[in-house]
Amino acid sequence: MIRISTIFIAICMVLVAASLGLILYSVAGLTASESAIVALTALTFLILYNAVSMRLRDRTDVGSQIADLSRGTADLARQVAEFGRRLAAVEGRVASANSAGAERIQAVVGEIGELGVLVRQLAVSVASHDDMLSAGAPPAPPPGKPANEPPKELPFPAEGANVAAEAVAPSVVATASAVATEKPAPSRSEAQVLNSLKAAVEENRLDIYLQPMVSLPQRKVRFYEAVTRLRDENDRVLAAEDFIGIAEAAGLIGRIDHMVMLRCVQVLRRLTVRNKDVGVFCNVAAATLANPATFAQCLDFLEANRALAPSFVLEFKQATFRNLGPAESEHLAALAQRGYRFSIDHVTDLRIEPRELADRGVRFIKVPATLLLDPRRSSTSDIHPSDLSDLLGRFGIDLIAERIEGERAVVDLLDYDVRFGQGFLFAPPRPLRPEGASATGGTSPSKAQESNGSSNGPPNGSDKPAAVDGPAIATPRATGNAALARRAAGPG
Known part of the structure; x- marks a missing residue:
C-alpha cells in the first residue's frame, strides 16, 4: 500500500505547482496556458527531485541494513565458534571418562x-x-611343593575356602541318603500298580519330594523341583517313572497333576515366607495339557494363584513341546497370558529353536550333564554345547544342567557358562514334612533345623527350608573333604 507520507508529499507538490501557476497568472500577467505550463514544469521538477531523494535515502537504508546484517552474522559466527569449543571440551571429557x-x-x-x-x-x-x-x-602334596612345607595362603579369605569346601557333598553320601529316605517297592504287575495308584489317589498318599537347583559356581539354592512319589498301603515308595505311564493310560494323571499343583503352591507359599527369591518347578503331563476338562480345572486353580506366577514354573517334557497340537498350544498361551513361565526337561538332543520356545513362554531348559559333556553325542547336535548357554541367554532362557553327580562335571560345566545345576552332588530329593515338625523327633525345631542345616542342607551354606525333611548325616567323609580344602586354602 502507498504510505500516507507519500500521498501527503504528492498533494503538497500539486499545491505548490498550482500556487506557482496562480501567482504567475495573477501577478506576472501571464496567460492561463502559460501559467499552467509553468506549473506543470514545476510539478515535474518536484516529482523528479522527490524520486531522486527517495532513491538516495533507500540506498542509505539498504547500506545500514547490510551493515547490521554483517554485524549479526559476525556475532552468530562467534557464538557458533564458542559452542564448537564447548562441544569439543565435552567430547574430550566423555572420551577420557570412557577410557577410564x-x-x-x-x-x-x-x-x-x-x-x-x-x-x-x-x-x-x-x-x-x-x-x-x-x-x-x-x-599327595601338590606338585613342586615339599611335603613338610606349610601351605601358602590363597589371595581370597579363608572363609570363602571353607564355604567352598563344605559345599562339596560326595555323591556316594547323597546317594546313600536318597536310598535311606525312599524305600523302593518290589517289582509288581501293572494291575497291582494301578490298584495301588487308585487307592493312593483316593486316600491322598501322593508325597512331594523337593530337590534343589543351585547357581554355579556359588551353589546357592535358587529353585526346587517337586518330585512326586506314591506310597502304597504298606508305605512302600513308588517313583514317578514307575506309575506315570499307568496313570496316563488309566486317565488318572489329571487328578494327580491337580493334587501336585495344590501341594506345590502350598510349598511355595511356605518357602516365600523365608526367601522371596526361591521358586518351585512343577511337572505337568502332556495328557493334562491336552484334556480340556482337566486343564480347565487346573487353569482355574492357577488363575486363583496368579500372585505366585513369577516363582511357579510349569515343567513339560521336550517331546510334549515337539508334538503340540492346536488345543495344547491354546492352553499354553492361556497359561503364558496369566504370567506363568515354562521349563523343558527330558531333553534327548540339542536340536533346539530358542526363538520359538521363548515366544511360547519357555524360560528354562534342563539338559543332562552327560549330554552336554559327551563329545560323541554333542557332535550330532545343531550347536556345540559350549555355545548353548549363550544362545539361549539371548532369548531370555536359562540353561540348567541336571543329573550332576561329580565335581569334575561341575568344573567342565563352568567352562560352558552353565548358570544352574541340579543333581545328587548337591542334594537328593527329600520329602516334605508337616509345618513345624522336627526332623529329629524329640529335639526342638530350632535344633533340628541347625542339625539339618549343618549336615544335610544345600551346599551353598544357606539354611534348608522348613518344608524339607531329612535325617542328619554326619560322616567322616564330608568332614575330611572340608579339612582337605581348608588345608589347601592355607591358614585362616
Whole structure:
C-alpha cells in the first residue's frame, strides 16, 4: 500500500505547482496556458527531485541494513565458534571418562578371571582328594611343593575356602541318603500298580519330594523341583517313572497333576515366607495339557494363584513341546497370558529353536550333564554345547544342567557358562514334612533345623527350608573333604 507520507508529499507538490501557476497568472500577467505550463514544469521538477531523494535515502537504508546484517552474522559466527569449543571440551571429557571406565572394567574382568581360575583349581584339588579318599590312598602334596612345607595362603579369605569346601557333598553320601529316605517297592504287575495308584489317589498318599537347583559356581539354592512319589498301603515308595505311564493310560494323571499343583503352591507359599527369591518347578503331563476338562480345572486353580506366577514354573517334557497340537498350544498361551513361565526337561538332543520356545513362554531348559559333556553325542547336535548357554541367554532362557553327580562335571560345566545345576552332588530329593515338625523327633525345631542345616542342607551354606525333611548325616567323609580344602586354602 502507498504510505500516507507519500500521498501527503504528492498533494503538497500539486499545491505548490498550482500556487506557482496562480501567482504567475495573477501577478506576472501571464496567460492561463502559460501559467499552467509553468506549473506543470514545476510539478515535474518536484516529482523528479522527490524520486531522486527517495532513491538516495533507500540506498542509505539498504547500506545500514547490510551493515547490521554483517554485524549479526559476525556475532552468530562467534557464538557458533564458542559452542564448537564447548562441544569439543565435552567430547574430550566423555572420551577420557570412557577410557577410564574401560580401564576399570578391564581390571575388574582380569580380577574376576583370576578368581575363577583359583576357584577351578580349588575344585580340582578337592575332587582329586575325593578320588584319593575313595581309592583309600593318602592325599599327595601338590606338585613342586615339599611335603613338610606349610601351605601358602590363597589371595581370597579363608572363609570363602571353607564355604567352598563344605559345599562339596560326595555323591556316594547323597546317594546313600536318597536310598535311606525312599524305600523302593518290589517289582509288581501293572494291575497291582494301578490298584495301588487308585487307592493312593483316593486316600491322598501322593508325597512331594523337593530337590534343589543351585547357581554355579556359588551353589546357592535358587529353585526346587517337586518330585512326586506314591506310597502304597504298606508305605512302600513308588517313583514317578514307575506309575506315570499307568496313570496316563488309566486317565488318572489329571487328578494327580491337580493334587501336585495344590501341594506345590502350598510349598511355595511356605518357602516365600523365608526367601522371596526361591521358586518351585512343577511337572505337568502332556495328557493334562491336552484334556480340556482337566486343564480347565487346573487353569482355574492357577488363575486363583496368579500372585505366585513369577516363582511357579510349569515343567513339560521336550517331546510334549515337539508334538503340540492346536488345543495344547491354546492352553499354553492361556497359561503364558496369566504370567506363568515354562521349563523343558527330558531333553534327548540339542536340536533346539530358542526363538520359538521363548515366544511360547519357555524360560528354562534342563539338559543332562552327560549330554552336554559327551563329545560323541554333542557332535550330532545343531550347536556345540559350549555355545548353548549363550544362545539361549539371548532369548531370555536359562540353561540348567541336571543329573550332576561329580565335581569334575561341575568344573567342565563352568567352562560352558552353565548358570544352574541340579543333581545328587548337591542334594537328593527329600520329602516334605508337616509345618513345624522336627526332623529329629524329640529335639526342638530350632535344633533340628541347625542339625539339618549343618549336615544335610544345600551346599551353598544357606539354611534348608522348613518344608524339607531329612535325617542328619554326619560322616567322616564330608568332614575330611572340608579339612582337605581348608588345608589347601592355607591358614585362616
